[in-house]
Amino acid sequence: MLVQFFLNNNLLLIFLSGVKIGSLQQLLPILIAILFSFFLFRFSKRSLDRQKQEKLIHWVAILISLTVISFHIYKLSLGDYNIRTDLPLYLCSLLGLIIPLFTYYKKQWMFEILLFWIISGTTQAIITPDILIGFPSFEFFRYWIVHLGLVVLILYFVIVLNHKPTLKSVFKSFLALQVYVIIMVIVNYVLDANYFYLNQKPESATILDHFGDWPIYIIVGQLILIPYFLLIYLPFHLDKKRFLLSK
Numbered sequence: 001m002l003v004q005f006f007l008n009n010n011l012l013l014i015f016l017s018g019v020k021i022g023s024l025q026q027l028l029p030i031l032i033a034i035l036f037s038f039f040l041f042r043f044s045k046r047s048l049d050r051q052k053q054e055k056l057i058h059w060v061a062i063l064i065s066l067t068v069i070s071f072h073i074y075k076l077s078l079g080d081y082n083i084r085t086d087l088p089l090y091l092c093s094l095l096g097l098i099i100p101l102f103t104y105y106k107k108q109w110m111f112e113i114l115l116f117w118i119i120s121g122t123t124q125a126i127i128t129p130d131i132l133i134g135f136p137s138f139e140f141f142r143y144w145i146v147h148l149g150l151v152v153l154i155l156y157f158v159i160v161l162n163h164k165p166t167l168k169s170v171f172k173s174f175l176a177l178q179v180y181v182i183i184m185v186i187v188n189y190v191l192d193a194n195y196f197y198l199n200q201k202p203e204s205a206t207i208l209d210h211f212g213d214w215p216i217y218i219i220v221g222q223l224i225l226i227p228y229f230l231l232i233y234l235p236f237h238l239d240k241k242r243f244l245l246s247k
Helices: 002-016 024-047 050-078 091-105 108-127 138-159 167-191 216-246
Strands: none
Touching: 024 050, 024 138, 050 091, 050 138, 091 108, 091 138, 108 138, 108 167, 108 216, 167 216
């Protein structure tokens, strides 16, 4: 009984600590998201007409948004909500909040912006998770539902609903991101905050650690955005080129 108690408490400490890179708390949610995507895409393409496909992914978007809203209501209920750190203004949280607008209106220009924002923004979050308290905390579920949910959603629009970006989409998305950055600079100045990590790098290990100190990491990050967006666009370009050659 004593050994079992010791093991259980050690497991509890592991779960309540932050999520480590390569840990089960990182790999298992990713695996679940991959399996969920496979069955969701397959079911939608085989069993649903266009209208039902669009309605289904809209409900997925609502689930993501409700997760963000519920988390912030929960944080408010704890009585320690801080507008300098807790507002849903970090890119992925903001996207999680507004994503139902995209799935409702389904505008191509929205897709063009969100495709690059979501893939580039969530990649780092998924590879280097910034979760201070692991499973089974609300933060753990909120983090993975939002970040992985956004990836599943945007890939659904590509694979199931057949939305595709153009080369111009790369620059549209980049310019739209600059607008977001300017807004966050103003918000950070007014609130003395650090949204989008414009004043300080996150405490957890991220790719920004390799870009130098402030403000160098911001400049480097901006310089690699266009090449990164072009890399995201490359599979679409190759697919389009292959389609034209086959005609």
